[in-house]
Amino acid sequence: VGGANSAGQAAVFLSQVAAHVRMLVRGPALSRSMSRYLSTRIEASAKISVHTRSEVIELRGSGHLQSVRWRDDSTGESLDTPSTNAFLMLGAVPNTAWLTGCLETDDKGFIRVGGDVADTSAYPDGSRPTGLESSIPGVFAVGDVRSGSVKRVASSVGEGSVVVAAVHQALERG
Structure with missing residues (x-):
């Protein structure tokens, strides 16, 4: 969760060991808060998906994290994504x-x-x-x-x- 350089660096790092990294970014684009080199690298990665105008609304699980509920603010749609990890880079x-x-x-x-x-x-x-x-x-x-x-x-x-x-x-x- 986050859209600046720290979040981008973490996403690139985590994509080396995770099956997939989903970035939730409150802003309209990575280019507003991230270096061009890093945003280009993220956009080119098949293991990283970027969801702009999005935010976490709930963490779900029993005893441990099992899913992240998030909202796409451009459509209003709420989605549940199975996940055992969440990283906030705010x-x-x-x-x-x-x-x-x-x-x-x-x-x-x-x-x-x-x-x-x-x-x-x-x-x-x-x-x-x-x-x-x-x-x-x-x-x-x-x-x-x-x-x-x-x-x-x-x-x-x-x-x-x-x-x-x-x-x-x-x-x-x-």
């Missing part, structure tokens, strides 16, 4: 209003994690979120959407790879 203005009442965010809408989480009532036995874990046990935030992140694709990819072990630990906890 930059300086996060589109996280849909998380209100679900995950704790800072005053700018970025997701709080680890020691920055104030409300730990969802955690059992007085425990606290660790590292990149949000205010909900087993839900992690990395990259641009995380409060305090440096907003660079390299750090986002690094955080994503680091959080894999934490996801496995969360799944073991049940």
Whole structure:
């Protein structure tokens, strides 16, 4: 999710290991917020599909992500796409209003994690979120959407790879 250079770089990177990468972009075109070289590379990739004027409206699943519900704002059509992963590359203005009442965010809408989480009532036995874990046990935030992140694709990819072990630990906890 995202349409600037960080999202484009992540899409190209992920297309090397994923069966398919679907980019959801709020704006009307990649060229408005992405370098020409990168947008040309994305448009030429058979493993990346770009959906402009689109936004996530719901994440669905039971115990783990199973699908992403998104809306094509140019047609109003809502679609469900089976997915076990979602990456938000939102930059300086996060589109996280849909998380209100679900995950704790800072005053700018970025997701709080680890020691920055104030409300730990969802955690059992007085425990606290660790590292990149949000205010909900087993839900992690990395990259641009995380409060305090440096907003660079390299750090986002690094955080994503680091959080894999934490996801496995969360799944073991049940």
